[in-house]
Amino acid sequence: MTTFTRDDHRGTGPGEFTPDGCSVQMYARLPDNGETEIIAGAVPSGAAVLELGAGAGRMTRPLLARGFHVTAVDESPAMLEQIEGTGAVTVRSTIEDLDLDARFDVVTLTSFLVNTADEALRARLLRTCLRHVAADGCVVIQREPDGRNEKLKPGVAWSREGMTISIVSIEPVGEGVSRTCIGYAFEDAQWTQTFYSHNLSTSRFEAALSDAGLTVDAYLTDDRSWVRARPADDGRGPATP
């Protein structure tokens, strides 16, 4: 099967872009869409949270406002600049290479990063979660719901808070893998983001977790797109790297 890496992702529109095609300006404008309510409802209050792929701090700010202590990780310095001064600790790193000498009550891997079409990267992202979660802590993951590729059609659009998000195109490019182009239209500016994702079945998702030494503790939403996982067994996962 062809592997599509995040280097294949693209973005168009004004301003700077991350290596995975996200517009910094656009993500700085996007509002919290209920994500932090789901996270807050699933973890202990006041917990130390390691937020992987924090972007411009869309979830960081509401998490801080709810009393969490947040360490925000992103590979993009331009994204992290948007978070500076909020009270979060910022760490510039790729997620897969992150090796902080610390364990957190909660590790979050949201924004469908687990659906990367790069299987080796997925394993490394999940390993980073395990490496940084406390033995009695949890990992909160946002994944594409089963059957997402059949539901999303070009032209599907939704509006909120002065912006319209639309599916510009979605095409299958391999087994379970699709290339999606999303449009973001504001009154004064427009962006697109094109990315590859692997719509993992629940069983395949759970197998990837298990390979990384994690196990599903609870599905947090009816569509199973939000998941709370915990370290399997002794919290160190399988002995092999």
Ligand SMILES: C[S@@+](CC[C@H](N)C(=O)[O-])C[C@H]1O[C@@H](n2cnc3c(N)ncnc32)[C@H](O)[C@@H]1O
């Ligand atoms: C789609 S944006 C989402 C940002 C934020 N979670 C949100 O919901 O607004 C993905 C972010 O993750 C970062 N990212 C993606 N893959 C990464 C990786 N492997 N290592 C570090 N950062 C990564 C990108 O730079 C970008 O800021």
